[in-house]
Amino acid sequence: MGLRGRLVGLAAVAAALVISGCAGPGSDTGAAPEPETADWGDPKGTIEFWDTNANPRLTAKWEELIAAFEKANPDIDVNYVGLPNSSYLQKVQNALATGEIPDVLLIGNDIASLIAQKALVPLDDAFKESGLPDTVDKSMVETERGNSADRKLYKAPLTALSDVIWYRKDWLAEASIKEPKTYDEFFDAAEKLTNPGSNRFGFAFRGGPGSMPPMIAMTYGVSGVGEFFTKEGQATLDSKQNIEAFKRYVGLYGTVSATADISNDYPKIVAAFDGGSAWAMHHNLGSYQDHITALGADKVAGVQPFPNDDGVITATSPAISGLSILADSEKKAAAWKFVEYMSTTGNSGWSETVGQVPALVEAQGDTWVQQSQPLKAVVETAENSKTQYVRLPTYLPDWGAILKTEMEPDFQAVLQKTMTPEDFLSKYATRFEEALADYKENAGN
Incomplete structure (x- = not known):
């Protein structure tokens, strides 16, 4: 695909973000944001940046980009703090409680809870004054506005990341198995490629921290249910189709996966996949470079949800990762200079490292994008x-807490067979309906 075709294709991705990202309550509140930016002071001094998705490879890239930023902005120093994605949310909440906050935060789908706590400063004025509305993908910006009831911008988008099913093409070739084109073929291949005696499993199951996003993506992908909430506000999580799909997904654990996978977080599933003990795993575009580095591009495939018998593909809406500034930061001007740099000069390099769609429109035409x-x-x-996209209700302030602190322990109970799949899905369908009702009430909808 040439440059023009690639940009058209990425525009389709962005359109999908808008279609799925602006369907939440509060997305049609009307008027443009009122100016909120007060005097942020002079862009100088030391700022603290919390990377909430740290691992050795990504940390090394952040350090490289920070060094380049500091060279271009000699009056500003950046103190980098790397936090594992599986536990950062509690650390952020502790920081808010104690007042020991960073200035800049890398944040994804957990942003609504911070907006509700008024922990973040609106970026609308700074964004406009920097000319970023003309250079940053408008659809990603619009998606972010859909995460706040007041339609203000609390995060400068850096990348968009989609969920991905990863598998080893070389394992398939060795076993003379064709690459899967359906979920039936995928599950069948995982079974055939499982050989516990040789420490080879068909799937690296994520049963520990961070287990809910892949569970939701796989459940809806298999079921074909196209919405998280009906127009009446009823959650579809415990629909008949999703119950069947959820059971099929959970059935991977302990059959084509190792029993130790019950505690797997992101580093562990990547270690299993890249280390040669698992044929497939579910994550997002963010692990692409890890796989390429460990295995080589010719041995790995990253695919989207498989179509059903009618050719319909059901995918969860891509998430936006970006940078926010804390409302209580005393160095907002310096913090914004860093955010602005990462939205422009540093955007392509960072996006390539994490293997995600860059927010900078110009970067979307770069060679590395076309060759991925x-x-x-x-x-x-x-x-x-x-293709239909399931709009996840990331605009709910309780979204991140429900997934991490409530669902994860119960999910382990399901894996241990002390809680039934039906009870699990019913409990959280009700929980999400309650969260939606609370959100609508508080938002005045």
């Missing part, structure tokens, strides 16, 4: 007229 097989799969899925 997983990104091609994302683009093709977005361009497919039969």
Whole structure:
């Protein structure tokens, strides 16, 4: 695909973000944001940046980008703090409680809770004054506005990341198995490639921290249910189709996965996949470079949800990762200079490192984007007229807490067979309905 085709394809991804990202309550509140930015002071001094998705490879890239930023902005120093994604939310809440906050925070789908706590400063004025509305993907910006009831911008988008099913092509070739095109073929291949005696399993199951996003993506992908909430506000999580799909997904654990996978977090599933003990795993575009470094591009495939018998693909809406400034920061001007740098000069390099769609429109035409097989799969899925995106209710202030602190322990109970799949899904369908009702009431909708 040439440059023009690639940009058209990425525009389709962005359109999918808008279609799925602006369907939440509070997305049609009307008027443009009122100016909120007070005097942020002079852009100088030391700021603290919390990376909430730290690992050795990504930390090394942040340090490189920070060094380049400090060279270009000699009056500003950046203190980098790397936090593991599986536990950062509690650390952020502790920081808010004690007042020992960072100035800049990397944040994804957990942003609504911070907006509700008034922990973040609106970026609308700074964004406009920097000319970023003309250079940053408008659809990603619009998606972020959909996460706040007041439609203000609390996060400068850096990248968009889609969920991905990763598998080893070389394992398939060795076993003379064709690459899967359906979920039936995928589950069948995982079973055939499992050999516990040789420490080879068909799937690296994420049973520990961070287990809910892949569970939701796989459940809806298999079921084909196209919405998280009905128009009447009823959660679809415990629909008949989702119960069946959830049971099928949970059935991977302990059959085609190791029993130790019950505690797996992100580093552990990547270690199993890249280390040669698992044929497949579910994550997002963020692990692409890890796989390429460990295995080589020719041995790995990153694919989107498989279509059903009618050709319909059901994917969860891509998430936006970006930078926010804390409302109580005393160095907002310096913090904004760093955010602005990462939204422009540093955007392509960072996006390539994490293997995600860059927010900077110009960067979307870079060679590395055009040559990325997983990104091609994302683009093709977005361009497919039969693709439907499930809009996850990331605008709910309770979204992150429900997934991490409530659902994860109960999910382990399901894996241990002390809680039934039906009870699990019913409990959280009700929980999400309550959270939606509270959100609507508080938002005045």
